[in-house]
Amino acid sequence: MIELHRNTAEHLTWAAVQVGALGAVAATTGLGPAGWGAGIGCAIVTLVLLRRSMRRHDRTSLGHADRITLVRAALTAVIAALVVDGAGPAIIVTLGVLALISDFLDGRLARRTGTVSVFGARLDMEVDAFLILVLSAHVAVAFGVWVLSIGVMRYLFVAASWVLPRLRGELPPSFARKTVAAVQGIVLVAASSGIVPHAGVLVACALLALVWSFGRDVLWLSRSRT
Template identity: 55%
Template sequence: MAVQERYDTRPFGPDITAGMGVQLLLLEVLCRVGGLGTVGWFTGCLFAVATWALLTVALRRTWTTSFGPANRVTLARTILVGGVTALVADSFDRRTPVVVLVTFAAVALALDAVDGQVARRTGTSTSLGARFDMEVDAFLILVLCVHVAIPLGAWVLAIGLMRYLFVAASWVLPWLRGALPHSMARKTVAALQGVVLVAAGTGVLPRASAIAAVAVALGLLVWSFGRDVAWLWRAGVAAGVPPVAAIGGPPLAGVTSRRAGPDR
C-alpha cells in the first residue's frame, strides 16, 4: 500500500499527554469501582509512562507534525489495553472483575478495524501508524495469553510470544525481513487469536473446551507463521539474501515483513 503523508499543523504532544491522563483516570476508576489493587495500579501506571515515552520518541524521530485521527483511535485502544494489563497483573494477587477485563479487551479488538479505515479515508496512512497499531495488537494478545495461561497452563504463552520470537529471529536471519504478500488467511488467523483468547478468558467455557479452542488457534498460528517463513526463505534465496546476518554488521533499523509491521 502506498504510504500517504498528510497532516494538519497541530502539535502531537497534547494528544499523547491527554491519552496518558485518560489512562491514569481509568486506573483510578478501576481502583475505586473495580477494586484494583496496588500491583495492578503500579503496572498500569508503568504501562502509561512507557507508552507516552515510546510514542514521543517515535513521533519526533519521524518529524511528524500531527498525531493524526487514526493514531488517536489506536491511542484509545492503547488506553483499554492498559486497563487490561493492570487487571491481569492484579489477578496474580487477588480476584479481578473478569467482565470488565473481557469488555475492555473485546472493545480494543473491535476497534482494530476502525483505525485502519480512518487512516485510509483521511489519507493519513503511515508506516509509523501501522507499526503503532501492530504493537498494540501484539501486546494485547500477549497480555491475554498471560491471563488465559493462569487456568490453562503456560503453553498458551506461545501464541503471544510467537511474533516477538519472529522479530528476534529476523535480527539474525536477514531473509525474514522481506515483505510478505497480502493474505486474507494471515489476517483471519491473527484475528482469531484475539477472539479465542477473549472467549477462553471469560471462564464461561468448560476447561476442556477452552483448551481445545486455544490449541486449535495456536495450531493455526503455527501454520500461518510456517507458511510465511517458507515463502520468505524462497524469496530470500531467489534474491540472493545472505542466510545469516554478517557479524558486526549494522543493527536492524526496522523489519519490513508484514509479520512485524502490517499496513493499516
C-alpha cells in the same frame, strides 16, 4: 517548535487518559499496588515508544485512526493492570471486547479517510501484539503456560530477525494472515470469559493457526531472499 509543543501536549494527554482509566477502574472494581504499577508502566512505555516512532517516521501529528489505536492502548494498559491484579473475568472480557471493536474501527477509518500510513500500521500492530500477549497471560492461568506461546510468538519472530537478516524483508499483504491474527484476540477474549465450552481446544486451534501463519511467512521470506 510550536508543532513540537503540541505533540508533547497530546502525548502527555494520552498518558493522562491511561492513568485516568486506571483510576476509574480502581474506583469501581478496585486495583492493588501491583496493578497500578503494571498500568502506569504500560502508560510510560506507550508514551516513550510513541514519541520515538513518530520521530522515526517523521510524523508531526496523529490522525484520527491513530487516536483510536491509542484508545486501544489505554484499554490494553488497564487490562494488563487487571490481569496482574488477578481481577475476575467480567471486567477483562468487557474491556477486551471494546479493544477488539476499536481494532476494527481504526483500520476502517484509516482506509475510508485515505490516511493509511506505515506509522499507523506499525502502531496498530504493536498495540495488537501487546494486547494478545496480555490476554494470553490471563488465559494461561486457566489452561497452562503453553498459551503464552500465542502472545510471545510475534516477539520471538522479531528477536529471530535480529539474528537472521532474511526475516527482515517486507511481507506481501495477506488476508489469511490478518484473519489468523484477528482470531487470536477473539478466541482469547472468549476463553477469558470462562463460559465458552471447550475453550482450551479453541485456544489450541488458534495457536496451531498462528504457527502455520508464522511458518508460512518465514518460508516466504527465506525463499524470497534466496
